[in-house]
Amino acid sequence: xxxxxxxxxxxxxxxxxxxxxxxxxxxxxxxxxxxxxxxxxxxxxxxxxxxxxxxxxxxxxxxxxxxxxxxxxxxxxxxxxxxxxxxxxxxxxxxxxxxxxxxxxxxxxxxxxxxxxxxxxxxxxxxxxxxxxxxxxxxxxxxxxxxxxxxxxxxxxxxxxxxxxxxxxx
Amino acid sequence: xxxxxxxxxxxxxxxxxxxxxxxxxxxxxxxxxxxxxxxxxxxxxxxxxxxxxxxxxxxxxxxxxxxxxxxxxxxxxxxxxxxxxxxxxxxxxxxxxxxxxxxxxxxxxxxxxxxxxxxxxxxxxxxxxxxxxxxxxxxxxxxxxxxxxxxxxxxxxxxxxxxxxxxxxxxxxxxxxxxxxxxxxxxxxxxxxxxxxxxxxxxxxxxxxxxxxxxxxxxxxxxxxxxxxxxxxxxxxxxxxxxxxxxxxxxxxxxxxxxxxxxxxxxxxxxxxxxxxxx
Numbered sequence: 001x002x003x004x005x006x007x008x009x010x011x012x013x014x015x016x017x018x019x020x021x022x023x024x025x026x027x028x029x030x031x032x033x034x035x036x037x038x039x040x041x042x043x044x045x046x047x048x049x050x051x052x053x054x055x056x057x058x059x060x061x062x063x064x065x066x067x068x069x070x071x072x073x074x075x076x077x078x079x080x081x082x083x084x085x086x087x088x089x090x091x092x093x094x095x096x097x098x099x100x101x102x103x104x105x106x107x108x109x110x111x112x113x114x115x116x117x118x119x120x121x122x123x124x125x126x127x128x129x130x131x132x133x134x135x136x137x138x139x140x141x142x143x144x145x146x147x148x149x150x151x152x153x154x155x156x157x158x159x160x161x162x163x164x165x166x167x168x169x170x
Numbered sequence: 171x172x173x174x175x176x177x178x179x180x181x182x183x184x185x186x187x188x189x190x191x192x193x194x195x196x197x198x199x200x201x202x203x204x205x206x207x208x209x210x211x212x213x214x215x216x217x218x219x220x221x222x223x224x225x226x227x228x229x230x231x232x233x234x235x236x237x238x239x240x241x242x243x244x245x246x247x248x249x250x251x252x253x254x255x256x257x258x259x260x261x262x263x264x265x266x267x268x269x270x271x272x273x274x275x276x277x278x279x280x281x282x283x284x285x286x287x288x289x290x291x292x293x294x295x296x297x298x299x300x301x302x303x304x305x306x307x308x309x310x311x312x313x314x315x316x317x318x319x320x321x322x323x324x325x326x327x328x329x330x331x332x333x334x335x336x337x338x339x340x341x342x343x344x345x346x347x348x349x350x351x352x353x354x355x356x357x358x359x360x361x362x363x364x365x366x367x368x369x370x371x372x373x374x375x376x377x378x379x380x381x382x383x384x385x386x387x388x389x390x391x392x393x394x395x396x397x398x399x400x401x402x403x404x405x406x407x408x409x410x411x412x413x414x415x416x417x418x419x420x421x422x423x424x425x426x427x428x429x430x431x432x433x434x435x436x437x438x439x440x441x442x443x444x445x446x447x448x449x
Contacts, residue, residue: 018217019224022285031287048183056190065217066285067292067328070197077194081187130198131289137356 010058013038018065021155030144032151033072035062036123037159039080040116043101048084055080068131075126082122090115103160116156117149124149218282218326221294225282229423236423243312274389277302277427279309284331286359286420291333293317293422298325308387308428314416315339315394316425318387327427333359333419340385341394344378346371352379352394352413359419361398367409373400379413386433386440 059076283294383390400411
């Protein structure tokens, strides 16, 4: 049951990203990468290699749609790799209820915010520097990371608020 | 040996990460150099069909603009019609003959996906190999240059937009035919940069920029945009002009693909000359 939901969410978030969010044009080239929400929202007890493999295919699919070589693949795999370490740093240990997913309820507002912020920054950093392929426009790229990252963070927090409502009521 | 296995098992998360990351980097680097890395372009079947389905719904929203654009194109073509001109010199005799040989033909296509917000932008067209589109054909609209076809599949093609760091177009200033190079420097998607204009050239705001015809891709005199501003960059001996592009890349919906019928002949001849020839 849970797997089907996950699969559905996987494709829904890819379509949301490539059909709607990639057409958002907000001065300069700012592009929210909301698909990272899929990796952020996976359960705490997801197996390491499952996590990496899902991130890999998520990034690959986004790349296929965007003609962007494999830069989304690389940055999403990096995000998945960093996730367990960031979680451990923020929560100290694995949460008791192993089947839970990161949410306002399980992590708390502040921790969830920092968790998303750090991982989104890692992802965008890899993504935008790979897109440039050189460090010449360093400040400009940092600017893009910050602005796009902020926008992604906003969408991701909204996403957390929407997705977690049914489970928190139970 | 057993220790090695135990080591790998203990750090399998890290090693698996390393493996996937290396695969991703290899894909990135290899598809940069080999244009046939087929899976990773929006001309491939899966993403092509998704974009086409979505486009068949969303294109209704732009019908009004598209119609206005077509009307404008038609008007411009009608004005060129020979019946509009009164022949005042009865000495001149003109008829269709074999002196002029056709060099370019045009295919129409629809844009089903595009971006303007990345450093390197692409478009996807709803026609491909079976409609006669081939890599390296030019893509234009009624009022400006749009890009160059990079990859084709049977039903779709992906186009490197003018908004791409590798896209160099040879252009000229309309009033005095001086040649320069057009290359997008990022940022604003409505403005691009024309460089290598000799400093003795007389420039003014609003000068029209056209394609130079020094390529195998675009015909001569396709409109590109107008000059807005210019400067001499530090360490350079040339003018660098900011050009306001005629087409709005964010609103592209119908385009023409240019087929150069004499391309092979030109390529064969030019391949004898060493050195790069830009588009």
